[in-house]
Each structure stands twice: as structure tokens, then as C-alpha cells.
Amino acid sequence: MTTTDAEFLSDFEIMSTHGATDGGGVDRQAGTAADHATRAWFGGWLREHGLRESIDEVGNQFGTREFAPGLPYVLVGSHLDSQPLAGRYDGAYGVLAGAHAAVRAIAAVDEGEIEPRFNVAVVNWFNEEGSRFTPSMMGSSVFTGKLDPATALATTDPAGVSVAEALADGHGAPTDAPALDDIARYAEIHIEQGRVLEETSVQIGLVDRTWAASKYRVTVHGEQSHTGSTRMADRQDALYGASLIIAAARDLTDEFAVGELHSSVSELYVLPNSPVTIAREVVMNLDLRSPSEGVLERAMEKLADRIRLVEGRSRTRVEAALTHRWGLVAYQPEGVRLARESAESLGLSHVDIMTVAGHDSTNLKDEVPTVMLFVPSVDGVSHNEAEFTRDDDAVRGVALLTDVVRRLLAGELADEAVARADTLVAAEA
Amino acid sequence: MTTTDAEFLSDFEIMSTHGATDGGGVDRQAGTAADHATRAWFGGWLREHGLRESIDEVGNQFGTREFAPGLPYVLVGSHLDSQPLAGRYDGAYGVLAGAHAAVRAIAAVDEGEIEPRFNVAVVNWFNEEGSRFTPSMMGSSVFTGKLDPATALATTDPAGVSVAEALADGHGAPTDAPALDDIARYAEIHIEQGRVLEETSVQIGLVDRTWAASKYRVTVHGEQSHTGSTRMADRQDALYGASLIIAAARDLTDEFAVGELHSSVSELYVLPNSPVTIAREVVMNLDLRSPSEGVLERAMEKLADRIRLVEGRSRTRVEAALTHRWGLVAYQPEGVRLARESAESLGLSHVDIMTVAGHDSTNLKDEVPTVMLFVPSVDGVSHNEAEFTRDDDAVRGVALLTDVVRRLLAGELADEAVARADTLVAAEA
Numbered sequence: 001m002t003t004t005d006a007e008f009l010s011d012f013e014i015m016s017t018h019g020a021t022d023g024g025g026v027d028r029q030a031g032t033a034a035d036h037a038t039r040a041w042f043g044g045w046l047r048e049h050g051l052r053e054s055i056d057e058v059g060n061q062f063g064t065r066e067f068a069p070g071l072p073y074v075l076v077g078s079h080l081d082s083q084p085l086a087g088r089y090d091g092a093y094g095v096l097a098g099a100h101a102a103v104r105a106i107a108a109v110d111e112g113e114i115e116p117r118f119n120v121a122v123v124n125w126f127n128e129e130g131s132r133f134t135p136s137m138m139g140s141s142v143f144t145g146k147l148d149p150a151t152a153l154a155t156t157d158p159a160g161v162s163v164a165e166a167l168a169d170g171h172g173a174p175t176d177a178p179a180l181d182d183i184a185r186y187a188e189i190h191i192e193q194g195r196v197l198e199e200t201s202v203q204i205g206l207v208d209r210t211w212a213a214s215k216y217r218v219t220v221h222g223e224q225s226h227t228g229s230t231r232m233a234d235r236q237d238a239l240y241g242a243s244l245i246i247a248a249a250r251d252l253t254d255e256f257a258v259g260e261l262h263s264s265v266s267e268l269y270v271l272p273n274s275p276v277t278i279a280r281e282v283v284m285n286l287d288l289r290s291p292s293e294g295v296l297e298r299a300m301e302k303l304a305d306r307i308r309l310v311e312g313r314s315r316t317r318v319e320a321a322l323t324h325r326w327g328l329v330a331y332q333p334e335g336v337r338l339a340r341e342s343a344e345s346l347g348l349s350h351v352d353i354m355t356v357a358g359h360d361s362t363n364l365k366d367e368v369p370t371v372m373l374f375v376p377s378v379d380g381v382s383h384n385e386a387e388f389t390r391d392d393d394a395v396r397g398v399a400l401l402t403d404v405v406r407r408l409l410a411g412e413l414a415d416e417a418v419a420r421a422d423t424l425v426a427a428e429a
Numbered sequence: 430m431t432t433t434d435a436e437f438l439s440d441f442e443i444m445s446t447h448g449a450t451d452g453g454g455v456d457r458q459a460g461t462a463a464d465h466a467t468r469a470w471f472g473g474w475l476r477e478h479g480l481r482e483s484i485d486e487v488g489n490q491f492g493t494r495e496f497a498p499g500l501p502y503v504l505v506g507s508h509l510d511s512q513p514l515a516g517r518y519d520g521a522y523g524v525l526a527g528a529h530a531a532v533r534a535i536a537a538v539d540e541g542e543i544e545p546r547f548n549v550a551v552v553n554w555f556n557e558e559g560s561r562f563t564p565s566m567m568g569s570s571v572f573t574g575k576l577d578p579a580t581a582l583a584t585t586d587p588a589g590v591s592v593a594e595a596l597a598d599g600h601g602a603p604t605d606a607p608a609l610d611d612i613a614r615y616a617e618i619h620i621e622q623g624r625v626l627e628e629t630s631v632q633i634g635l636v637d638r639t640w641a642a643s644k645y646r647v648t649v650h651g652e653q654s655h656t657g658s659t660r661m662a663d664r665q666d667a668l669y670g671a672s673l674i675i676a677a678a679r680d681l682t683d684e685f686a687v688g689e690l691h692s693s694v695s696e697l698y699v700l701p702n703s704p705v706t707i708a709r710e711v712v713m714n715l716d717l718r719s720p721s722e723g724v725l726e727r728a729m730e731k732l733a734d735r736i737r738l739v740e741g742r743s744r745t746r747v748e749a750a751l752t753h754r755w756g757l758v759a760y761q762p763e764g765v766r767l768a769r770e771s772a773e774s775l776g777l778s779h780v781d782i783m784t785v786a787g788h789d790s791t792n793l794k795d796e797v798p799t800v801m802l803f804v805p806s807v808d809g810v811s812h813n814e815a816e817f818t819r820d821d822d823a824v825r826g827v828a829l830l831t832d833v834v835r836r837l838l839a840g841e842l843a844d845e846a847v848a849r850a851d852t853l854v855a856a857e858a
Binding site for chain 2: 083129136194231258273277278
């Protein structure tokens with residue numbers, strides 16, 4: 001059994017009906033009914049294509065095929081969950097591309113074209129997005145030992161529902177599933193979520209590094225008072241302080257060359273959030289990201305200075321807790337070289353590229369030799385219903401990933417040392 | 430039956446145990462269990478002191494005493510509901526002071542000291558604060574015909590619970606209660622929620638005008654995208670746009686003399702409010718208030734200019750819908766004069782004062798001759814657990830309010846034209 005490009009595109013259309021939104025995207029946050037519907041559909045797809053479905057304790061969903069009992073796996077996949085009102089491609093494209101690539105590679109093994117050194121498995125990592133349950137990349141973090149499974153399962157969404165409850169209510173009880181020790185290699189393909197490939201008319205990105213990033217949880221402490229009668233000079237307005245920090249974080253990016261620093265604040269909670277009471281507290285996230293560790297370091301220092309100024313101007317007290325920090329971490333050069341050889345063998349144009357966004361491969365590459373690939377995103381739009389990748393780019397990606405999986409099965413990529421990249425600075429609240 | 434100052438202070442302590450917070454304040458938002466517990470306690474107090482308890486269709490709670498059937502009422506009161514984590518005095522002081530004043534005035538009638546021209550009633554207006562159910566001053570707005578009762582009852586809190594449901598679950602089904610046509614005069618006492626009385630060492634504020642105010646609902650429209658990978662120049666970040674507006678509204682106040690303009694943003698909702706997705710929409714309130722209509726007019730024009738600049742800088746689209754607007758509206762001068770005579774007869778120092786905050790009397794004064802009084806607030810702290818009014822100030826206020834109610838019962842304040850003050854500019858969403 002193998003698959004055609006037309007089947008891939010047809011499967012992608014069918015898959016995208018799960019959690020479909022009026023705006024042409026999907027909304028299937030981790031563990032919701034829409035996510036479970038997609039998982040159930042994907043489980044059926046795996047079984048129909050001769051793979052054994054299994055699910056681990058934190059909801060990672062696998063499809064395995066053993067060529068010989070006991071061999072470790074070449075694992076390929078991404079995630080099916082999405083942001084709220086998101087696009088159809090982010091993660092889901094990579095899972096389905098991985099599944100088709102695995103089935104095609106299995107066909108090549110079955111037909112004797114490849115002598116497999118490993119077994120093969122497809123994966124749908126649970127909760128990569130982290131919009132409903134924090135942190136993001138939860139499933140792959142537990143799988144790689146970076147996050148305690150009990151902590152992950154006890155994590156609750158804003159309505160108080162835990163991961164354990166969200167998983168119990170949905171598709172698939174835990175079964176005998178692969179663990180990290182069973183994995184020899186990892187490959188993932190993803191849409192770029194940026195404009196580099198499109199603007200340079202290149203077909204494939206070979207991901208060689210991640211941007212450095214520092215993520216904060218910022219708490220602004222003010223004092224409740226009446227919005228009308230409190231004199232301006234007496235106010236200790238936490239929302240005013242927060243707004244100055246948001247603006248300062250954005251302005252920081254203008255102090256560096258274009259593209260050297262990205263900053264964002266995107267999640268914010270106000271207490272008491274009343275129309276007639278000045279905020280006593282605001283809690284928000286704040287991220288700084290850079291392709292240069294030196295720039296990131298200077299940006300962090302400048303941010304700290306700005307926060308001190310904001311405290312004075314708004315008469316608030318600000319805590320900026322650094323929750324995650326990682327430097328400029330490389331994917332294994334051997335993996336990039338293998339992907340380059342593969343792209344060239346298929347006649348695809350390619351460029352080495354950094355990823356700004358985190359991916360499940362960010363976790364996997366710390367543990368096993370890993371290949372990470374990008375296909376173009378139209379206008380770089382992502383986390384938006386309008387996210388789009390053209391069909392010809394999508395099927396080219398499947399072809400390349402198939403070739404990469406074949407090469408990995410054949411043992412082309414050597415074992416090598418892997419460096420731990422992602423650093424959790426402090427325990428999340 | 431009459432009451433002593435010691436009884437007033439004791440009753441105030443007991444009342445403040447309902448919804449008491451660890452920080453020494455109260456938390457009894459409208460229609461919550463804590464609000465209903467306070468209402469039930471107050472209903473018992475009314476009955477014990479010879480008043481007939483009644484509740485109207487939107488939860489306004491009355492205690493009436495008829496001297497002669499069919500006479501209209503002198504109504505006195507305020508509200509027992511509070512902001513979240515609020516102080517013990519805002520509203521609740523005025524209800525209890527009104528109840529004691531009514532009982533003392535009734536005693537004077539019963540002893541033949543006054544020949545009553547009216548009956549007397551105490552009121553606890555439902556949902557003055559508006560923190561759980563918008564708009565504020567809901568009960569008195571329905572009572573004065575400014576708000577449709579069906580609209581009020583259908584209003585829901587953020588959890589989807591309606592006013593009708595919150596009332597049905599709590600203390601007191603609707604009974605035969607007074608309506609606007611039954612009311613001849615209104616009196617209310619409240620803590621100042623400002624520092625004028627304290628800083629000038631004056632015991633009583635005679636409220637003669639309200640500040641002018643314009644209230645907006647601001648919606649910032651951006652575009653969802655990835656917080657990491659989206660280029661800064663491509664971002665249309667609704668939360669960044671909102672933060673610039675918050676800062677601009679605050680900076681506006683520096684363009685006028687101290688005390689000429691107050692501005693605030695205190696309630697804000699982010700969509701989708703995810704750690705890795707740039708906000709597509711922010712909805713927030715924005716208030717401008719001034720003791721000068723000319724200043725308010727200029728501030729509104731400047732705000733509109735600033736919003737246009739923010740749209741360009743943040744690449745967002747901003748709708749600023751003016752939901753409420755009122756000018757500098759006077760309380761009846763005859764009511765202020767009567768209160769002044771009363772204060773002088775008791776030897777209390779007094780000053781004419783404007784109110785920045787809205788009160789239920791803002792609604793009532795548009796319909797019936799009204800007297801509004803302030804007692805000092807320590808440091809002007811309000812909508813905060815640390816809100817405090819000294820016992821001697823509190824009991825002086827009860828004495829003054831008693832004298833005012835006696836004068837109103839005796840017919841000292843003439844009927845006169847009343848001018849409609851509060852203007853709802855557009856229907857609330």
C-alpha cells in the first residue's frame with residue numbers, strides 16, 4: 001500500500017473538516033471535542049493504512065509499524081491541536097505529511113527498495129500549542145523527560161478542567177506506546193510561518209537553528225481605587241503600568257536592526273476588571289526573541305531598565321519573572337546535511353533557515369538525531385484562519401519527507417551527541 | 430422606637446460581616462450569595478424596626494412606613510452591593526444611615542414633633558456598582574424609567590448568569606413595592622471617595638453638581654498571527670494598539686491643569702488571549718470626566734486625534750463608541766440650601782462639593798427634589814478594602830441625614846422643575 005499526492009490532498013481536506021471554522025480555518029485546542037474528533041479520525045486513518053495505533057499517558061498518539069521486533073523507531077510527525085481560530089496547516093500538515101511519508105516508506109521497504117535499520121512510527125504530539133493548557137509543547141516535553149507527566153496531567157485550563165480530565169473524556173485510553181528509549185531518529189515538517197521562502201522563491205527550508213528566546217511572566221501590582229473620584233496623582237493603576245510595559249517592549253525592537261529582535265505581549269489578565277475600579281493587578285506574558293544571543297542579552301537589560309522607569313511613572317510595582325530562556329540552539333549539522341542531499345536528489349530548491357517558533361522537534365533534537373523541514377507559508381500568515389500553503393508546496397514537502405524517512409530507515413544519519421536546548425528557568429505557577 | 434449612635438455603629442459592624450474579606454473590606458457584588466445575605470439581614474432589620482419590607486421587580490429593596498394611606502414617600506437610602514474586594518462604606522453606609530434616619534424621624538412623628546406631609550421609605554438600590562452586571566446604577570435607572578426592566582433582568586454576568594436568575598436565587602421575591610409615582614422627595618448620604626473634606630477639615634459635603642463625563646466602549650481590531658515568527662513590521666497587534674490608547678488617555682490629563690480631567694481604562698478583554706498568538710481584538714472601557722464641560726469637550730477631541738495616531742502606529746482599526754455622556758448637571762439648589770440650613774442648625778462645618786462618581790441620587794434628582802450629602806473618606810480611598818470613614822464622621826452624617834429627613838417630611842423643600850441629566854448615547858451591546 002502506498003499513497004498518491006491526490007490522496008494526500010483529499011485526506012487533508014477531510015481532516016480539516018474537524019473543528020472547521022466559518023473563516024476557513026480550524027479551532028481545535030488541545031483536548032477539546034474538536035481535537036478528539038480529529039484524533040479519532042487520524043486513529044482510523046492509521047489503522048486503515050496498516051499502522052498500529054497507540055496512545056501514551058499524556059495523550060501522544062502514535063502509529064507504529066515493526067519491520068523487526070525490538071528495533072528502535074524512526075519517528076515522524078507533528079501535532080494536530082491548534083490555536084483558537086487558527087489555520088489548517090500549523091502542525092496538522094506535518095502530522096498528515098508524516099503519516100503519508102511513513103506509509104510510502106513502508107511500501108518501499110515491503111517492495112525491497114530499502115533494507116530497514118529501524119522500525120517506523122508516526123506521531124501526533126499532544127498540546128503543542130499551549131493555548132488552553134500551559135506550557136506549549138507539552139506532549140513532546142513529557143516524552144523527552146523535560147516535564148513531569150503528573151504535572152502535565154494536573155495542569156488545568158481557565159475553566160478548571162485538567163489535562164487528565166480532558167484526555168479521559170476523549171479519543172483513546174493509554175495503551176502500550178513507544179517511549180523515548182524506543183526512538184532512534186526524528187523528522188518533522190512544518191509550514192514556515194514566515195516569509196523567507198516565499199520572498200526568495202525557495203521551495204524548502206532546512207531548519208538549522210532556533211532563535212534565542214527569553215519568556216517572562218510579568219505581574220504589575222497597583223492599588224484598587226475609584227476610576228472617577230481618585231485624583232490622577234494618587235492613582236496606582238496596574239493596567240496603566242502594564243500598557244507602558246507593552247509599549248516599551250514593542251519600542252525596544254526599534255532600537256535594533258530590522259529582524260534582530262521580536263517582542264510580544266499577547267495574554268493579559270486584569271483584576272478586578274471592573275468598569276469603575278482601577279486595576280489592582282495585571283498579569284501578562286512577555287517574550288523577547290532574537291537570532292542573536294548578544295542582541296537578546298542587550299534587549300533583556302534594556303527591558304529591565306524600562307520596567308524600572310514604568311514603575312516610577314505609574315506608581316506600580318512590577319515583577320518580571322523569567323520563566324523560559326534558551327540560546328541560539330543548532331539542529332544537528334548532519335541532519336541538515338542529510339535533508340540537503342535529499343532535497344537536491346529531488347531537484348528542490350532549498351535554503352538553510354532558522355526557526356523563530358518552537359516546534360516539537362525543538363524537544364526531540366535534544367535527545368535524538370533530528371531533521372526539521374519547512375515548506376512555504378503564503379504571506380507568512382500563521383495562527384490565523386487565513387494561514388495557507390499552496391498544494392504544490394504541500395505535496396513537494398510530502399515527497400521530500402518521504403525521501404528523508406527512507407534515508408533515515410536506511411541508516412544514513414549517524415548517531416551523534418545532542419545538546420540540551422530548552423531551559424525552563426523557574427517552575428511555572 | 431428610636432436608635433442611638435452606638436446602635437448605628439454596632440449595626441454597621443454586624444452588617445459588614447456579610448461578604449467580609451480577609452483584608453478588612455467586603456466583596457458582595459450584586460446578586461451574589463454575599464449580597465443576598467446582606468439583603469436578608471437588612472430585611473430583618475427593617476421589620477424589627479417597624480418598617481414593611483418590599484422588593485420590586487429588579488430587586489430594589491424598600492422599607493416603608495405609612496403615616497397616612499396614599500401619601501407619597503420621602504425616600505432615603507443608597508446601595509448595599511459592592512465592587513469586588515471593596516470597602517465597607519461605599520453605599521452600605523448610606524443605606525444604614527438612611528434606615529436609622531428614617532427610624533429616628535418616625536419616632537419624632539410618633540411623638541408629635543413633626544406633622545408629616547409624606548410617608549417615609551428606606552431603599553437599598555439593586556446593583557449600583559455595575560461590576561458584575563452592566564450598567565451601573567441599574568436598580569435606580571429602572572426605577573426612574575431610564576432603563577427597561579426586561580433589559581435589566583436579561584443582562585448577564587461574564588459567566589452567563591442573568592439578573593433575573595441571580596435575583597430568583599436570593600433573598601426576596603417581588604412584592605407590592607413603591608414606584609416612582611409614589612416618591613415625593615429623595616435623600617442620600619455617601620462617603621466622599623475623595624480628599625476634599627479631609628484636606629480642608631470640613632465635616633460635611635453638600636453635593637451641588639456632578640462632574641461632566643463621557644464614557645466609551647473601545648474596540649481595537651488587529652489580526653491574529655504568531656507571536657514569534659511574525660515580523661514586527663507585519664504585525665497588527667490589537668493589544669499593542671490598546672496599550673497605546675491607555676497611555677494616551679492617561680497622558681491627556683497632563684495637558685490640563687491638575688484636577689481638570691480624570692481618565693481611566695479599567696476593564697479589558699483580549700482575544701484570543703493566548704501566549705503565542707498576537708491579539709486579534711481588544712475590547713475595553715474608557716472614561717473621561719471633568720468639572721468643566723469645555724475641558725471635557727477638548728479632551729474628547731484630543732482623544733479622537735490620539736486614536737487616529739494609534740491606528741497608524743499599531744496598524745489596527747479602532748472603534749470608540751460613546752456609550753454615555755452627561756454634562757455638568759446641578760442638583761436642585763433648593764435641596765442644597767435645605768441641607769446647608771440643616772448642617773448649620775446642627776453646628777456642622779460644610780462646603781458645597783461636586784461629585785465625580787455617579788450615585789443613585791444622580792438618577793433620582795432628575796425626577797424628584799433631591800438632597801445629596803457626603804461625609805469624609807480617609808485619604809479618599811475607595812473601591813478598596815482599606816476604604817475608611819471615622820466613627821465620629823459616620824454618626825455626624827446620620828444626625829444630619831435624620832434632620833434632613835425630618836425637614837423633608839415636614840414639607841420644607843418645595844416642588845420644582847427637574848432636569849434630566851444622564852444621557853445614554855447608544856444602546857449597550
